Each structure stands twice: as structure tokens, then as C-alpha cells.
Amino acid sequence: MIVVMSAAGTEAQRNAVIARLVDLGLRGQEIVGESRTVIAVLGNVYPELRDELGTMDGVDEVLRVSKPYKLASREVQQDDTVVRLPHGVAVGGGRPVVMAGPCSIESESQLWEAARGVRDGGAHILRGGAFKPRSSPYSFQGMGVPGLQLLRRAGDEFGMPVISELLSVRDVAAVAQYSDVLQIGARNMQNFVLLEEAGKTGKPVMLKRGLAGTIEEWLLAAEYILNQGNPNVILCERGIRTFETATRNTLDLNAIALVRRLSHLPVISDPSHGTGKWYLVKPMSMASLAVGADGLMIEVHPSPDHALSDGAQSLTPANFAALMRAGAALGAALGRPFADMPQRVA
Ligand code: PEP
Ligand code: MN
Secondary structure, three states, X not given: OEXXXXXXXXXXXXXXXXXXXXXXXXXXEEEEOOOOEEEEEEOOXXXXXXXXXXXXXXXXXXXXXXXXXXXXXXXXXXXXXXXXXHXXXXXXXXXXXXXXXXXXXXXXXXXXHHHHHHHHHOOOEEEOEOOOOOXXXXXXXXXXXXXXXXXXXXXXXXXXXXXXXXXXXXXXXXXXXXXXXXXXXXXHOOOHHHHHHHHHOOOOEEEEOOOOOOHHHHHHHHHXXXXXXXXXXXXXXXXXXXXXXXXXXXXXXXXXXXXXXXXOOOEEEOHHHHHOOHHHHHHHHHHHHHOOOOEEEEEEXXXXXXXXXXXHHOEOHHHHHHHHHHHHHHHHHHOOOOOOOOOOOO
């Protein structure tokens, strides 16, 4: 349920609505939009509440939200969410951003070469995994905290915000200390305790879609983060499991276009994990931008054939630069050019 306040509604009237909700054992969250201010009613609502709230001063109308997710829904917030990061980088709101870097942080020299390559190629955000969710316990598990420290230094040196995966509640403090965005990986999309802990940090969170997550389950997972009072949520489509085995996953372009309609949250496309094949990354990046993705996440390794994880889907810096040139041309044609480059000083 949402309470739409009249354009002339006062702060006192909004506070009275929120206080009334608290008295009823519910919670109200104010969402200030360009054209209207609404109060989202959170908790177990009942039909009579609509009339009870509708008679309060300053209330224009009370509407039922038809979707099970509330804070993530466009019914509740019409304007796009824009997640603001250091170096003046904004995710959402029109101009696509590109996150790029290695699947795993492997060493200082590997990360520096990758960071230089993606920065020169036009990336806005540097990615790199320090805690890796590997299918086999015998595969490289990531460098852990020393890897995060390298990522932070590389981001500062090359002038880019950084993103890294938060794999477990065990690591919340460390990842929140060193990374500008906390990535929740596909395997953790429904780890609700982890989502709540990530939300509580107040840091931007990028929530990847689960391997078998429906769009509704994905948006409900986002709701767990938003419900902690953290509005800085970015979604990421990274491919789902289907009967098809010719590609690693099936990048769901429907989901990108549909989620842009259902939700105000920015949606990033990850064609690296979505395809598993480096030569499909550029075409599926172009397709993602064409259907309205708010950005891309691209795995880049200075020497993909030596990568400790996901080499087959990683681009060389030269191939990444070619992708960015194609994306710039497409962006110009679509009227949605890439965001400006990050500013050097935060
Ligand atoms: C990654 O980004 O390297 C990763 C592990 O992604 P996903 O959770 O989508 O598999
Ligand atoms: Mn990877």
C-alpha cells in the first residue's frame, strides 16, 4: 500500500501518517519523487487501512501495490534510482556505466595491468573478486583480504570506484571497508541473512540474479536490502540455467527490459557469465545496451589463457577496448551514450 501525499502536504502531515503507522505496528518509508511524495506502508497491511489513512490531513489517495515487492516497485517510486559512487560515477538514470576487471584478483601485477587496460578502454568502475564462489573446493578460492586491499589501491591509483563480491556474513566488515560496492553473487541471491547484513552497511549493493531465480524472486531479494533503509541497490542479470548447454548460461534479455519496467532500480548486464564465451561478450553487450541496460559488467584479464578463474569468458584489454568503441557508436545511435569518465578526485 502507498499513501500519496497531496502536492501541498506538509512535513507535519507526513510525520503524522508515519506515526499512525507505527502505532498500528507498521512502518512508513517516505519516497520523495520529482512529481509526488509517497509513503510506502511496510508490514502486514489490511484492507480497512486504506480508508483509515485516506481521511488523514494532507493525504491525496491511498493505493494498493499489486506486486509482492514494494520498495523495489515502480508503483511505489516512479523515478529511476540513481546510485552515486565516488569519482562522480552514477549508476542508473540514463547513461550506461561499465564495470570491468578480472574475475579474480590474482596478484598486484595482474590487477594493475587489468586496471590500466580497462581504464584506458573507458571503464567507469573496476571489478575484481577476492572471495570466489567456486564449484569445486579445490579451485582457487581468491586472495581474501589482501586481494581487497590491492583492489582498493588500484581503484585509488587509477581513479575508479571498485566493486567486489561479498560471499559470506563472515566478510561483511572487510568488504565494506575496502569496496565501494558490495556484490552479492548469483549463488547468494536468496541468502536473506547476507542480504540484510549487506543492506545494513548502507553501502551500495549490486545484487546478481540467481542461477534459477525468477524475476519476482530477484526483486523480492532486492526488497530485503531496501527494507534495511538502504536505497542504493543495483540489479545485475548474469544469465540463468536453461536446457541449453552450448553456452554457460542463457543471458535473459527479456529480464533486463522487463525489470526496467517493473522496478526503478538500475539493471546491469553481465554477458561474461551470461555466455561463458569471450567471443559472445561483445555481441551480447550490444544487445544488452539496446534493450535498455543501465550498464555492463565485463571480465577482463591481461592474459585470459593464464587466468585462475573464468579465462574462457575474459576479454583481453584490446578486445575490451573494441567492445567500448562499438558500445560508444551504439550509444550515440540510441541517444544513450556511456556516462562521462570518472573524475580523478573523489
Ligand atoms: C563473478 O562476478 O565473478 C561471479 C562469481 O559472478 P556470479 O555470481 O554471477 O556467478
Ligand atoms: Mn567470474
